[in-house]
Amino acid sequence: MNVRWPVLVLCLLAGSAHAQGFAGLGTTADGFAIPQRGTALSFPRDHGPHPKYRIEWWYLTATLQGEDGRDYGIQWTLFRSSLAPRDGQGWETPQLWMAHAALTTPDAHYLDERLARGGIGQAGVSIAPFHAYIDNWEMQGHEGSGISDLTLSASGPEFAYDLTLKAAGPLVLHGDGGYSVKSAAGQASYYYSQPHYEGRGTITLPEGEIAVSGLGWLDREWSSQPLASDQTGWDWFSLSFDSGARMMGFRLRDDMSGYTSATWIAPDGNTSALPDGALKLTPLAASSVAGREVPTRWRVELPARDLDVTVSALNPQSWMDTSFPYWEGPVTVSGSHMGRGYLEMTGY
Template sequence: MNAKACLIFLMSLLSAPAVAQGFADLGTDAEGFAMPERGTTFRFPDDHGAHPSYRIEWWYLTATLTGEDGVDYGVQWTLFRSALAPEDGTGWQTPQLWMGHAALTTPESHFVAERTARGGIGQAGVTAAPFVAWIDDWEMRGREGRGISELSLSARGQAFRYELDLAADGPLVFHGDRGFSVKSAADQASYYYSQPAYEVSGVLHLPEGPVRVTGQGWLDREWSSQPLAQDQTGWDWFSLSFDSGARMMGFRLRDSAGGFTSATWIAPDGTTRSLPDGALSVSPLATTEVAGREVPVDWRVRLPEFGVDVEVAALNPNSWMDTSFPYWEGPVSITGSHSGRGYLEMTGYE
């Protein structure tokens, strides 16, 4: 959810063994932490920064790219913050823990890297003005005086790296009720906004050599303290950019009753319409075995109110994030009533 409630963790980075929180545990009690409230007004640039009184937060960027070689690619850059206590702190005693994920996807390969850090020693963090999000030498940096509307982005792993520039040509999008995004029938919720309209250019460094690329990017910002209900075990999240200029975000949170859905329609001029539970329909069309799991990699996605009835297919079905908390994340193509490209994220497939 990228919504993305995405991958959340509680991890000790001291000498003790790592302690983790699975996807289902996002519905556990969050006593002492702040909770999202309907009707809250966002404040910028402050809300581009960290919210240490909330338990869970992320800065989540995906990009669908095409190289000068004519090949399609995908890039992911994510910084997760998780709090052991609702306070900031300094040095090794800070309760604020950080994890970074970076990925580069080609039709044949999926490269993944992960970083973990304590925020209080300067190894990772986010500042709102000027905007900078970093973990080690990975960085998402805003241009001076431009907030998050113009960014430079970099990350590297053992067999890849990338340097990208992003410039937004549309407004921020607030999901749900003016950014209050409900995740269950019991009203679990997060604060959730996006910048879905980046134009992207830069260089991917692959084992075969560098490739210049252009394309589109989508940044999700989300924070909460208890975003899921106790019986929700994972989600299927779609960010779709259509050739018409329209876009949509949609997700299904899986539970014992079948699932809770939400969607946002984004018109070419940036105006939005939020759709309630039941308006979006997603159903798997094909699965593939990835990392010993059967994972749906082709989907039918329908949003009847806007005439959307499309097939979403993975560029690379093996886009498995083999990280501390594994999940599937990768670029997709869109055919049917609308054409285009997007990103798919799936969690909780055991």
């Protein structure tokens, strides 16, 4: 796009990471709605936007295997951020949109970023049928299918992907029925996932087009103050095991031991929420990435589920050099469980 002013606005919203949580997500939520425990999520309504909340995202990652025998990963993310707790039409809307797309190979990491003002048709999300988009990047559902059947596309200067994703299991509500606590002080978000996608399609690299297939995972989250002011970043894991089980887990870092949460997803889709302290995350090795040291090999333990694995980055240089820089990339899992997944790390 040609209109670059949203970069300035988004950076102003970020403020100081250490004073307001990572990317300003610990700032006060004056006037915005606050998640409440006991609120039932409703679908398909909650697949759509929530303009009374300050921030939300539609976040899809996929671990893929190519017909060439190599492993790949893709990311497609649409963020909505509001300047005021209201909606509006056309240029009167306070909604800002930002999107990231990435394609990761064992030896390269391609990415692009898009920015848009809401209300003018350049970006948005609709429910029936589901459609999330910014410019020509699209996550498109089909009439009556909600988000269980999607097509996904994005492209950048040196990459592109087009995938079809079909869910083979139910939605997963994290925390207490989708109310996901993020700190000892009680900050929270609404958070659910569709972690059961099976996907196939094509990726395009500088050397050409490759047919791929694999597993996808969509995260949906919205809040107005999801972090405490002293939380400076997070380490987030979505892991799919060869057994058919899955796990989502994160640690929000602060000056103390941090705050953890995890969801164990059985092969039949049944879930168990694990409280703060149940998940143990230990960095094992770091890589020099974009002038900083970033942990790219981890020990992940969940004793309640006999999980003790090593999680290793497919490509340690999976740095997202975007308006808010962070690390995001596919990982391999070995140890008590074998599998694949995605790792996101912010605030390094």
